[in-house]
Amino acid sequence: MAERSTELVRGLLNGYGTTFAEEAGIRLADKPGPLYQLLVLTTLLSARISAGVAVAAARALFAAGYRTPQAMARASWQQRVDALGRGHYRRYDERTARMLGDEAQLCLERWRGDLRRMRAEADGEVRPMRSMLIEFSGIGPTGADIFLREVQGVWPEFRPYLDRKVTAGAAKVGLPAAPDALARSVRAAEVPRLASALVRVALDRTAHPDELRRAARSRR
Template sequence: MTRSEDVRALLDEHGRTFAAEAGITLRDKPSPLFRLLVLSLLASTRISADIAVATSRELSRAGWRTPQRMLDTTWQQRVDALGRGGYRRYDESTATRLEGLCRRLLEEYHGDLRALRPGDDGDLTALREGVTGFTGIGPTGADIFCREVQAVWPQVAPFFDARSLAGAEASGLPTDPARLARLAPDGRVAELAAALTRVA
């Protein structure tokens, strides 16, 4: 198989982003970006990606798709929803962190993460600092956010974190982000990064 065929096979088998699995139709709008941030928070703890995705779906199903809607809930309602998603080990601390995340998002960014969108120079420093400024989201969570948001923020692309590059190496693909991105058909760089993360 050629490298292009290898990439297509990878995308066929593993090429769904966490956002897509969580039912988030990612767009450059406040609500889907907020839901991606929440998913990044959920995936930042020592818990499986499947549980983080299922819990993100549960929070959306409850109708908490904006920071204000999340703040309109009680701590116990958030704990219960996290539990329904399977997020039981960290449900109480995460219920508190979700409140803090929403308050900070409203107070500092007026509820709109597009304030963190990088300029055309592709410098991700401010974006990563902004995302990790939310309590509970560390470098891994920032990697997840950047990896997924590149689908709607071209300034972030091509973004492959250490884990996705490890997957590329294991798959015999280039580990240079620009070369790797050129192998992604139809600009599916975010899906390729997700697929390589699963391979790793």
């Protein structure tokens, strides 16, 4: 049973273990730029739109130069709309363009452009961190989960952060749903990848445990 679980976890990491930040081209680190870019990506992923479109829109915004809150705040609403459109993020483009501007202003005014100040204020506690994230206009409870799932790789005091979407994926493939048990199945540095993999599996109707195990064996 333990061997089957190990194969399943390896299959998950091999087949689905790219984080959304990695997919968006964010080199996540405990630095102001990458942390702000993760906030932007989180905002895009929070809308009722496919993850693929959200990632493409994030890439388009970053390609336009909007990688910092200063640059995002300087951009006009129309420039943000146009960048979102190039990423095919059209259904919510006008509303999201406004929210991105508001979020950039809040980041600059409250955190002086550096989300590490928010980290320091939370002092390792999840509840205040979630509360501060939800103050950003485009981020609700789901968005707070997304941000914390991704940022736990560089903010280890929040690890393991494995929310209900993650545990739903675990239950789907027959892994234990308890966050601590899931976290013990991988190295600490791999927890964000496992979280992303399980979220992707939860959304993928074709994912099956036997296929994941076969994928793990084929890469040995």
